[in-house]
Amino acid sequence: MIANVFPFRTVLVQILIMFLAIAIEAWFLQKLLKLEPKTSVEYTAILNLSCTCVGWLVFFGIESVISKDLRERLIGYILLGGSQDIYPAITLIAVSVLAVTFLAKWQGLEIIENIVSGNKKASKPQFIGPPTLSRRLPKKTFQVTTQFGGILIAHTVSNFVILTVLFLQSVNN
Structure with a gap:
């Protein structure tokens, strides 16, 4: 009975996407932020x-307030892989989710680091060394340190890879 109601495929795809x-x-944070x-x-x-x-x-909060027709098409698309007439709405939702989850991850990382460090702010290191004789600015290189x-x-990058995998999956079906 539960196999007919519970969307195993959707849950499994969500778990695999999360692992990816x-x-x-993690690889990018390790390389770029030196973690x-x-x-x-x-x-x-x-x-x-x-x-x-x-x-x-x-999703469940929004699902409860949208029209019945749109709700049925959206849930049918997510759980069953549905029709193409809902793609514009899905695209708008996907772009919004991309932006909101980025902001949430950025703020969440700051919160996690504050919790881990015990809310202690490290003082900025000061350069101790001989003064430079020239006024030439140091050579700028592309470096992600923030x-x-x-x-x-x-x-x-992770969202691009995930969208590519989902696109390839939809082409194969």
Whole structure:
């Protein structure tokens, strides 16, 4: 009985997507923000799990207030893989979710680091060394050192890979 009602395929795809996102984002956070591998996996797991839980809660909240026709088409698409007439709405929702989850992950990483460090702000290191004789500015190189940049790159790449996998899955069906 439960197999007829419970959307096993949707849950399984969601879990696999989450594992893929955690792996990709952890690698980027490790490389770009110079985190240890274990720390980057823990941070991305916490961020992705919390974003997924909140996302499903928001989905069920929105689902309860939209029209019956749109609700049936949306749930049919998500749970059963539905028709193409809902693609514009799905695209708008996907872009909104991409932006909101990025902001949530960025703020969530700051919250996690504040909790882990015990709300202690590290003082900025001061350069101690001989003064330079020239007024030439140091050569600028592209380097992502901010949390914002690291999360933006990691989140964008992981979502691009996930969308590519979902697109390839839909083409095969």
